[in-house]
Amino acid sequence: PSASSGDKSTFVVGYSQSNNAEPYRAQLNLQLQHYLKKYPDIELLPIADARQSSATQVSQVQNFITQKVDALIVSPTEPAPLTAAVEQACAAKIPVIVLDRTVNTDCYTAFIGGDNVLIGKKAGEEALRLLPDGGNVVELRGIMSNQPQIDRDKGFREAIAANPTIKIIADREAKWLKEQATPIMQQWLAQHEKIDLVYGHNDPMALGAYLAAKAAGKADSIKFIGIDGLAIPDGGIRAVQLGQLSATFIYPTGAQEAAETVNKILHGQPVEKQQVLGTTQVTKDNAAELYKQYDLSGQN
Amino acid sequence: MTAVRTPPPVKARGENRMRRTLSALGAAQAYIGLVLILAVGIATKGEIFLNETNLTNAVGAFASRGILAVGVTLVILTGGIDLSVGSLLGIASMTAAMMLARFSLEPWQIVPICMVVGAFFGFLNGAGTTWLRIQSFVMTLAMLSVVRGLDRQVSDNVSVGTQIAGPDGKLTPQAEAFQVFGTPGHNLFDRIYYPVLAFIVVCIVFHLILTKTRFGRHVYAVGGNPTAARLSGVNVTAVTIAVFTLSGMLAGFAGPIDAAYSASADPQAGQSYELDAIAAAVIGGASLAGGKGTIAGTFVGALILTLLDNVLGLNAVSDNWQLVIKGLIVVVAVVLQRPDLFTFLRGGSRS
Amino acid sequence: MTAVRTPPPVKARGENRMRRTLSALGAAQAYIGLVLILAVGIATKGEIFLNETNLTNAVGAFASRGILAVGVTLVILTGGIDLSVGSLLGIASMTAAMMLARFSLEPWQIVPICMVVGAFFGFLNGAGTTWLRIQSFVMTLAMLSVVRGLDRQVSDNVSVGTQIAGPDGKLTPQAEAFQVFGTPGHNLFDRIYYPVLAFIVVCIVFHLILTKTRFGRHVYAVGGNPTAARLSGVNVTAVTIAVFTLSGMLAGFAGPIDAAYSASADPQAGQSYELDAIAAAVIGGASLAGGKGTIAGTFVGALILTLLDNVLGLNAVSDNWQLVIKGLIVVVAVVLQRPDLFTFLRGGSRS
Amino acid sequence: MSSEAGTVLTMRAIGKSFPGVRALDGVSLTVAEGEVVALLGENGAGKSTLMNILAGVFKDYEGEIEVGGQVAHIHSPRDARRHGIAMIHQELNLVPELSIADNLFLGRERALLDRRGTEARTAELLRGLGLDLSPRTLVKQCKIAERQLIEVAKALSQNVRVLVMDEPTSALADAEVRRLYGVIRDLTGRGVAVIYISHRLEELEEIADRVVVLRDGRHIGERHRIDRDELIQMMVGRPLGEMFPRAAGGSTGEELLTVEGLSVPGEPGSGRTPLREVSLTVRAGEIVGVAGLMGAGRSELLESIFGVHRAAGGAMTLGGRPYRPKSPKAAIRRGVALVAEDRKAQSLVLGNTIGFNVGLPSLGRFLRLGVVAARRANAAVERQVRELRVKAPGIRFTVGNLSGGNQQKVVLAKWLLTAPSLILMDEPTRGIDVGAKAEIHALMSALAAEGKGVLVASSELPELLAMCDRVLVLCEGRVTAEFPRGRATQEAILEAAMARRQVTA
Ligand SMILES: Nc1ncnc2c1ncn2[C@@H]1O[C@H](COP(=O)(O)OP(=O)(O)OP(=O)(O)O)[C@@H](O)[C@H]1O
Ligand SMILES: Nc1ncnc2c1ncn2[C@@H]1O[C@H](COP(=O)(O)OP(=O)(O)OP(=O)(O)O)[C@@H](O)[C@H]1O
């Protein structure tokens, strides 16, 4: 059954998420469910969680194809492994929205996602602002082979190249995890006399470093920059409000755009194939407002 | 035949023969868990579940882990454990992708190279557990770490794609050929998905090795009673090294399959696959104490794991509950396939 | 006392006494691996490495896993394995954070609750391995999955912070108090980091339990020969259930520590900690076959793992090479602490 | 049978040390074709060690071995086999999960298994030993005595020049022993040399051409004529008094244990004999023997009284009170002890120390505020171990490194330390040397004299006849006869033990 046929009264949508147990993705799930509720003729199947496994995700996508869903949303764990699966969906004439991370094929209906190089660049520009006289930067990386890690690193380095007195004196993989970041930061503090800024590829890592610095009594002399800006009590926006982070950058979930796009596709309306989302810098000034804007906890 | 479970009491000739037939297939009870899952699948999702493509997809996703499970079963049978297979699969898949991307090797060249790579590290595992007498848990855990580090180093932490396009924008002939290893949609006679075929062939080959050859008998003897094996002239060291090497070799073989399945080799590929592989073996009745287990059992264990995932997925059970239900069903499946189930249910005595 | 390694030949009274002292602390050789790492640390990073804060930080980061390792050691001593401790730590840390965030409980209320939660699941592990006679590997692997699912379900996959601010913008008294569990920078007498203290106390308590009490001897007996233990009047079932329950209880205790360390409970907290915990026990000389191991050994194993991380980190070894070197050093450390090292180096005979 | 025939084996100046133990020191041994040489010596004298060297168990040793006049380098079991040497080890060495046929040919299979051939050959060998078992039976389903015969069959299945038997009869009853002798005579007739280790001196008289005596790892002497007293003197280095010191017809007290119609179901697949309506009594101060063929259910009876198996019917009393033990723990609490049949599998934590093992069931006595008073416990263990003359460097020695007989003594020590009022003994002198055997017998008498009850199952009829006030005979799980002391004879007991035909008819 072709999904775009207008004679259907309800549409079934499947969503395969790469890993539910990351706060960012939990937030994305929540928002997607929220925004899709606005379309009573669209039914979202329970979200499939690949738990970081590409193999699991491929079979999830295949499951959805088997079930003949009317549209498919995929947030790939990795681009390459999901490529063939997305092509299979495409071959089965199921429209696919690729959310957040890309795949290596053109055979999808829309891509919606943030621009990690851009976000890295913005973070670097913030570092330039925070360290006008130069300084020592340490960088906490996500899982090395993850594309967002690569992009967030790339953008940041490009931006800080503008000021040669800003140096990255150490960088390590903390695997996106708060509790990995803390001991690494503790070691850096033991090794380096002067650390001026910590750049974490996500907020939890930046906050893990913050905890270490605070314990060492150096939190006030160091600036912390994170990425994600989740509107949850334990998230980056609150941390900016509390002055723990100097800034964070909202990594847009794209949930709202995805909901709108799905609706258009199902009703045969044209959609834009590449929807690259911008970012918003969270500062002390706009934190409260942004939190309110993105907080969905009360609306469920 | 090597019946590995306590067979029911032998009453009559006929019964004996039947028992033999069943135990040749593993142990009859091992299938109860599988039947249960099939029943749930059929009851809840009938056609969709039984659909050939669905079953192929489900088993295909697990094929590389299933092949690891066969190797791990060999090691477990000798009383050891192999935690490094996930990493070995990882480095083999990276090797395959690099051979393809850098040197445009043909599949028939890539597979042996990957198998040698895997066998080499597997051999080191065996050498460490025998000559250095390190517990296999530690030795293979260390190997897990070392090989993962090497994998990440050689790949520079960047995943390597296998869908290499030539100057004409189409896949190179080698990349095209490489897809037979398991890029979804590439099937033998347009029907048989290669990784599933590979998994089944590996199972049959190692089933025969374990049941029909001297080596197989020695594997059981080493796990069942190493002292007795040694005193009987079995070269325990050689057998131990051999099973680790074979396990590594199979991981090496699974590497290209994983790479083709993902159309790329990720530096993280295979991470935590060892737990799935061991779980398949143990759910299939292998005892971590050694000497007890069959390839048929491991095959069934692999099917239980993968079909369980499939059934839960098809029923759109929420992921958190999937984890819960999966754990519970594994317990139920294992209890159901206990050979003394009925004694047990009657509140029978302990062994 | 319960010396678990083959003691060296008894030569003279004096030597006997010394040996007894050493074996009371574990086995003398167990320390060689640790000494090696300390030596490398001092040689390469002298003052920075030996700095009290650095050592505290290093051990502190491992403390919760160290506590898991103690529980896992108990289970391993009986010949079982506990793969669920990481998940149990996870759910306990989530429990702690929620008790704090939702009900503003005091630390002294939170800890017992978390321990009961952990002990409850640990008890189920024990019940499954004894009454249902499921291999502990399978039972605890299933529990790992079930508990992780529950953890994610109750938390809705969102991490829960423990630094709860009151209306005045400052931490609530309960949140303030909660930090003693291990928020970095909160020390006893401004010097002793609580998690390190907790880890050491747990080690001492369980060292005493294993060496001084009847229960401790029963643990060794069950692992050494369950049949003989039962025929000697040991309630094997009760001992087995007890060690799993204690392991769960310790994981429950480690939960709040982990939550305080990160100032939040993450739904993924504790993932794969079981491997670190088991590795610490096994590097410390515990045999997965059961009956062999000490808490002192596990303590040393934990120190080896965490100080190794620290030394490599301080020397700014790249992440990839860290994995490689870590694996190699674990192998070297385990070989070095072999009690028959010197016989072995002379190419001695096998046992 | 003549020792003039050519020498097949010469062991010259063999020495072997273990950490802290000099097990062998300059021992030499020659064996001729067709000769049966008995190796005799106290527990821990070094007999097994010497033979293990011959069988290639140890890589390193001092001295030289010649087989068939040529120097043989034997450093692995394979080397030994190449030289035509096979050994039946003191401890059973079979793979429980494999079938009998697989076990017999383990290490000698063809690359591709020839199942049909090996099974046929196995069936033949089993028949030769009078074992009525299918070659496909898993070894774990076989009884201990059957396993011992399987070991014999395994050795016989090889084409051997020298066959070593290290206490092959320790678990066998008379009938099987006779059959084994037949097999040995058959072998020697074909020129095979046999080295035979046993602590049952009466066996040696029957089977051995020559006896070689070891003591403390040294060769003490050899004799062609078997003179019991002289041999004992050579073994222990001092003369020994009365072998079976139990006085006849001692006065006995009240009923200590009564068993009324005890029935215990057998467990499929475990090789356990079911018990049917067994009744017996043991009075305070009485030693009651249990005789029977292998598989008669003697072990099951003792184990059931000890609470190992759950009874399906019947009633017991102990010391006048009802006794329904649901576990060994409960039995121990009521003052019952069981010296189990299989020390390795059922009694000892081999990897742990003597002190640990001996103390295990009595820890409750040494508790202070839940803590084991180690000093007091160790002192008690030390005393008990010394009393039984366990040959070991100290109580911190690993049990697994003791000689077989000394391990058995450790088991006895462990149960004596619990100060039981009723002691159940299953083959208590299995593998024990004559000297120690006399001591254990004296000990049994002493226990009885103290008013304790002793129920002992043994395959050595002379032992039962000499020691027991009463002998019960079991056959297929039923009591088929009961003889008071004096009226029991070997013939009468055997007849009752083979009552199976009448019973099943
Ligand atoms: N692996 C070992 N490590 C240490 N000592 C050992 C080892 N094996 C044997 N011994 C010691 O060697 C000595 C000789 O033991 P062996 O087993 O040869 O005695 P045996 O004559 O066979 O005695 P038994 O009649 O009790 O079987 C004993 O003191 C024993 O403790
Ligand atoms: N697989 C097994 N696991 C544990 N114990 C076993 C196993 N098989 C046999 N046994 C024990 O070994 C003993 C059987 O050995 P044995 O040959 O002595 O038979 P039996 O019935 O005890 O006869 P008897 O003692 O009268 O000769 C039983 O007591 C049984 O409990």
Ligand SMILES: [Mg+2]
């Ligand atoms: Mg001996």
Ligand SMILES: [Mg+2]
């Ligand atoms: Mg018996």
